[in-house]
Amino acid sequence: MELSRLPGFLLRRGVKAAIVILAIVVCNFLLIHAAPGDPASVIAGQSGAADERFLAQLREQFGLDKPLHVQLWIYLKGVLTLDLGFSHRQQQPVWTLISERLPATLLLTGAAFAFAITAGVTLGTLAARRVGTWADSVITVIALTFYATPLFWVGLMLVLFFSVWLEWLPSFGMATVGVELHGIDAALDLGKHLLLPALTLGLFYLAVYARLTRATMLEVADQDFVKTARAKGVPEGQVVRRHVLRNALLPVITFAGIQAGQLIGGSILVETVFAWPGIGRLAFDALLARDYAVLLGVFFCTSVMVVAFNLATDLLYAVVDPRVEVQG
């Protein structure tokens, strides 16, 4: 990759990304407001008693009494100045709510991502090298099982086994509440809570990476340049690492790019089962409560992530495969 072309590339892609994100914001806004019900009626429905004045007060406070295009304009002006608005339901700025929950989700999905990609590629490589043997069969069966099993069920079974029967790990939450822990103890406690949800979330992606790596490695292994490498006497380990695996990784990177874009929003199920205080739950609860500002804020963060990771993936292609050139 020529470094001199990088700034121009980034600039062009940046402008495109901004336009895309703006379009997403407008679409999200209109879609959300098209859903029946509004935050005021939800609150009235949950309060067990209400009158017209109560509803009118809430709608006025939430700004819902203004015409839709005025509301959209107010929201867009906010987003352009990086102000994501205010959740009247929870009486907090949206950015505060999101930033409270973001670290939990990033930790969970990041751990799951790292686990899935290292274990998945390793298992896939192993299976491809021992294709047709019992090791290959075992790996393929495991991968297929996790690929086909619903996430929440895997989660509940892990909880049953490790929390209820063995009593080794806590079944929910992010930390032990009610005791003061510091330093290494706090980290250990967090790790214990993280293990099951990260495993649950990671197992599905592990299966995807293992299958993908195995398939593409087998495909690459048959190609002429690999035979040539073997013929000229390159050691087997090096053939696998430098010739086969490196070429087989491109589809894996593509998929990893897609998954990384979902790091924020893709863990609602696991966050629900394990009561993990992340952003997926925030979005889900906001949807049920028609908390428009929070929902739009989460969508905004998610779309920024997706666009950013697409860009990063494109750059990474060029690093892994010098034949690929960056083009805006």
Added chain:
Amino acid sequence: MNLSRRGLMAAAAAAPVLMRASEAMAQGVAPRRGGTLQMMLTPEPPVLQIGVNQQGPTLAAAPKMFQGLLSFSSTLEPLPLLAKSWTISPDGKEYVFRLQENVKWHDGQPFTAEDVVFSITKFHMELAPRARAIFQLIETCAATDPHTVRIVLKQPFQPFLLMFDATAAAIVPKHLFDGRDYRTAPAVQRPVGTGPFRFVEWQRGNFIRMDRFDDYWKPGQPYLDSIIYRIIPDSQSRRLALESGQVLLSQASDIEPFDIPALRQRPNLEVNTAGWEYFSPLSWMEINHRVAPLNDPRVRRAMSMAIDRNFIVNRLWFGVGKPATNPVASTTRFHDANAKIAAFNVRAANELLDAAGFARNAQGVRFTVKHIPLPYGEIWTRLSEYLRQAMRNVGIALELESTDAGSWARRVGNWEYETTINFVYQFGDPTLGVERTYVSTNIQRVTFTNTGGYANPQVDALFQQARNAAVAAERQRAFSEVQKILVEEVPQIWLMELAFPTIHDKKVRNVITTGLGVHTSFDDVFLAG
């Protein structure tokens, strides 16, 4: 009755202390200081300031921090709380509350009668629709000295005292709210009350923590060091948390009814369905009277007879709750056991529909009715599926349409439904919690009003009579009469007197001591060693 009222109040004032002490003795355990009680809260409330938010979870958690003037026993007798005694004038219009002395807010400020006056005449009047409807009857409300509040009503209102529980009108600190926008005041985020537990921390989506308030006005109480509410969104995870002892208590809808039989089997857990007498939620199949042929009382009566309420209670709710018999729950005042809806009888229901001229077509269907299941959990979907089955037996095709909570509230509020499921709290007295569903003056485009649009001048008149009468016997006559009419007209098809199980580890003591159950301060709850 009026003459002996003073004496009754004094007796009531002494009763709870004696009752609780004797209860602990009977169990052979003296209250023990210390420990943290972990519970669950579902769903997570948006804010904990009672008044600003009146959702179920807020009503359960906030009374640990906020208190009302009174609380209520399981038979709905008033018990003293922030008011240590009270008197009512013989004409039923003047109420004088003597307040506890030496009560402090969590920020150290003294609690006075001014706080009470502010809470009643300003805070709840502005924020809470339910309180507003009742407190507008107040002519004057004033502090006659720092520990006395005198309220004069425009007209006698017999259920008035029921409005002074923490869940209806919690007393809030005037010095933190007066002159501010009540909804956005800083105290909404960090609640300050007079209760036994003070707010410490709320990690959203994770937990709410409250610690013992050392300056609490009851000496030696509370016994617990802290209360922690965990937020666990998935019902199966909640069950596991309870089974594995990670939380010690579940309440309201934390546990799905179909999980209860298994939890009853566990030796360390106690399942208690008492403590909902004040709310007495009643569920019904909600009918929109604007939709033909649902406006025909014969049709509604036939639909009601097609439903086996024992099946609902025993097979869907696993014995938690009771079949409904009329619009007033049996735990609510003025319930008349003689007014009963027609019993389950599919044949009679079919004959009634035949006689009314609704013939079956070739598929055996008389007519089709749309139905929105209540989107508040799995159990309600199962109930609607049962109803579809039951209606099919009498030739009515019930078409289920799923929605989420937002759409449900909007559609019911806008009368855009044919039938759905609803359940409503009765707040101890038909005037407070029953009347609103049946009187034509309350037909509004808002949920929990008379959204069905039922109108009957006779019913209106009887509810009005019961509302205005100062004497209980006179109210009973009007309520009995109206119950008799309503069970014939079946404006809504009542299904169940709901109860919610409180399931807790046996070492948690004194959990349910009043008619408000878990919606109390927990100042006498302790963990046995």
